[in-house]
Amino acid sequence: MADSPESSAEHDVVILGGGSGGYACALRAQQLGLRVVVVERGKLGGTCLHNGCIPTKALLHSAEVADHVRDSSSVGVKASLDGIDMSAVNSYKDGVVGRLYKGLQGLFSAAKIELVEGTGRLVAADTVEVDGRRLTGKHVVLATGSYPRTLPGLEIGGRVMTSDQALLLDDVPSSAVVIGGSVIGVEFGSVWKSFGVDVTIVEALSRLVPAEDEVLSKQLERAFKRRKINVRTGAKFESVVQHDDGVTVTLEGGDTLDADIVLVAVGRGPRSEGLGFEDQGVTTDRGWVPTDDRLRTTVDGVFAVGDLVPGLQLAHRGFAHGIFVAEEIAGLRPMPVVDSGIPRVTYCSPEVASVGLTEPQAKEKYGEIETYEYNLGGNGRSQILKTQGLVKLVREKDGPIVGVHMIGDRMGEQVGEASLTVNWEAFPDDVAQFVHAHPTQTESLGEASLALAGKPLHAHA
Numbered sequence: 336m337a338d339s340p341e342s343s344a345e346h347d348v349v350i351l352g353g354g355s356g357g358y359a360c361a362l363r364a365q366q367l368g369l370r371v372v373v374v375e376r377g378k379l380g381g382t383c384l385h386n387g388c389i390p391t392k393a394l395l396h397s398a399e400v401a402d403h404v405r406d407s408s409s410v411g412v413k414a415s416l417d418g419i420d421m422s423a424v425n426s427y428k429d430g431v432v433g434r435l436y437k438g439l440q441g442l443f444s445a446a447k448i449e450l451v452e453g454t455g456r457l458v459a460a461d462t463v464e465v466d467g468r469r470l471t472g473k474h475v476v477l478a479t480g481s482y483p484r485t486l487p488g489l490e491i492g493g494r495v496m497t498s499d500q501a502l503l504l505d506d507v508p509s510s511a512v513v514i515g516g517s518v519i520g521v522e523f524g525s526v527w528k529s530f531g532v533d534v535t536i537v538e539a540l541s542r543l544v545p546a547e548d549e550v551l552s553k554q555l556e557r558a559f560k561r562r563k564i565n566v567r568t569g570a571k572f573e574s575v576v577q578h579d580d581g582v583t584v585t586l587e588g589g590d591t592l593d594a595d596i597v598l599v600a601v602g603r604g605p606r607s608e609g610l611g612f613e614d615q616g617v618t619t620d621r622g623w624v625p626t627d628d629r630l631r632t633t634v635d636g637v638f639a640v641g642d643l644v645p646g647l648q649l650a651h652r653g654f655a656h657g658i659f660v661a662e663e664i665a666g667l668r669p670m671p672v673v674d675s676g677i678p679r680v681t682y683c684s685p686e687v688a689s690v691g692l693t694e695p696q697a698k699e700k701y702g703e704i705e706t707y708e709y710n711l712g713g714n715g716r717s718q719i720l721k722t723q724g725l726v727k728l729v730r731e732k733d734g735p736i737v738g739v740h741m742i743g744d745r746m747g748e749q750v751g752e753a754s755l756t757v758n759w760e761a762f763p764d765d766v767a768q769f770v771h772a773h774p775t776q777t778e779s780l781g782e783a784s785l786a787l788a789g790k791p792l793h794a795h796a
């Protein structure tokens with residue numbers, strides 16, 4: 336076992352929060368023979384399952400089907416889109432969430448993991464209190480996640496909503512202003528456009544998905560323009576006024592945008608206020624809980640995982656953190672989870688997927704680098720699917736591939752191979768010699784590697 340404070344604790348691990356980070360930690364800890372309890376105030380599964388990844392991807396799938404129907408005649412299929420039935424969309428989405436929720440509850444009960452319902456608070460370094468009940472643990476894992484942020488002057492309510500309310504809409508608005516052009520903003524913008532909504536995305540920075548390599552932002556903006564999604568980059572929100580029949584958003588400089596609804600998608604903040612972390616000596620930074628690379632907080636025996644820890648806010652990072660902490664507590668000395676090795680997918684149409692360093696980050700780290708952009712125009716499967724886009728590889732000069740950046744419909748599915756490439760520090764020649772099945776979109780990764788290894792095949796200049 337890892338070092339822990341002397342205690343007569345009834346549990347080995349007390350986990351505060353049952354989202355991706357918390358429940359993954361519980362399942363792994365139980366497999367390792369540790370006595371675990373999870374405290375959850377909402378539903379086991381947290382944001383990802385109930386208000387995040389899963390319901391949004393279900394909406395994106397309905398959106399994709401709508402686009403296919405709309406475009407069916409271009410592949411010789413006669414069909415017409417009669418409309419979007421939001422109550423049926425919601426039952427499909429809720430059905431997916433419900434089945435996964437049941438499955439997760441089943442995993443917990445099969446593993447006999449104790450789940451305590453209620454809002455917990457850290458009341459000592461080894462104790463979480465829930466409704467007067469004190470749960471003591473040799474180790475405590477903080478996994479309370481994040482909440483949707485807003486901006487000053489942008490009060491949530493009525494027609495102004497965050498992703499939480501947007502997921503519950505029971506009809507299709509005729510127009511929407513999305514404030515924030517990062518992952519959540521572009522995903523909702525993409526869904527709504529496919530559902531027939533007039534969408535305007537407002538982003539304060541100079542490009543959409545600003546955390547991605549610039550080439551992906553440019554391609555996405557072009558694709559959105561083709562889809563007639565209005566994009567206002569470098570535009571800052573100033574104020575919003577709600578009327579009986581709509582909202583008016585004013586941007587800095589005076590431009591106004593009228594719409595049915597406004598989605599506020601300006602990022603997520605840490606859920607830590609009032610939970611006793613600082614009182615017990617856990618250092619926080621504007622609410623985040625910074626940790627060392629072994630996910631230890633500043634208090635012995637107290638760990639933090641998932642969105643609460645500054646860095647990428649992704650469910651699979653939470654899973655990896657949770658598993659890491661369980662194994663660390665069990666004394667297995669696991670490899671740390673490094674953010675730069677975590678794959679990222681934005682599931683709008685077209686999809687944006689990446690792993691590793693962007694071109695500027697690689698330049699800063701390695702000095703000399705090489706890049707190659709493979710256009711999906713040369714990829715048979717992408718042509719069949721009628722999608723455009725590219726795969727960009729970034730390598731250290733004469734060294735391994737350190738970044739993969741992709742855009743195109745379904746390209747999110749290729750991120751597994753991209754992740755192996757970057758995390759195993761593969762050279763272009765290594766990837767090039769793997770035979771990729773034809774015609775698949777994975778060939779684009781092989782082709783890009785072939786080109787970077789100096790032997791391009793289906794590569795157009």
Ligand SMILES: Cc1cc2nc3c(=O)[nH]c(=O)nc-3n(C[C@H](O)[C@H](O)[C@H](O)COP(=O)(O)OP(=O)(O)OC[C@H]3O[C@@H](n4cnc5c(N)ncnc54)[C@H](O)[C@@H]3O)c2cc1C
Pocket residue numbers: 351352353354355356357374375376377378379380381382383384386387388389391392453454455456478479480481498519606610640641642643648649650651652653682
């Ligand atoms: C719209 C949207 C789409 C997303 N899409 C994706 C995606 O496609 N892919 C992806 O990887 N990520 C996605 N994410 C991000 C992903 O949902 C989060 O990264 C992930 O849920 C973080 O897991 P977590 O365990 O840290 O926190 P959470 O999932 O937020 O879990 C924290 C849990 O703690 C509970 N809790 C909080 N405080 C207390 C307390 N005091 N007592 C008891 N319980 C408490 C909460 O109820 C919650 O269940 C999306 C997020 C959103 C909002």
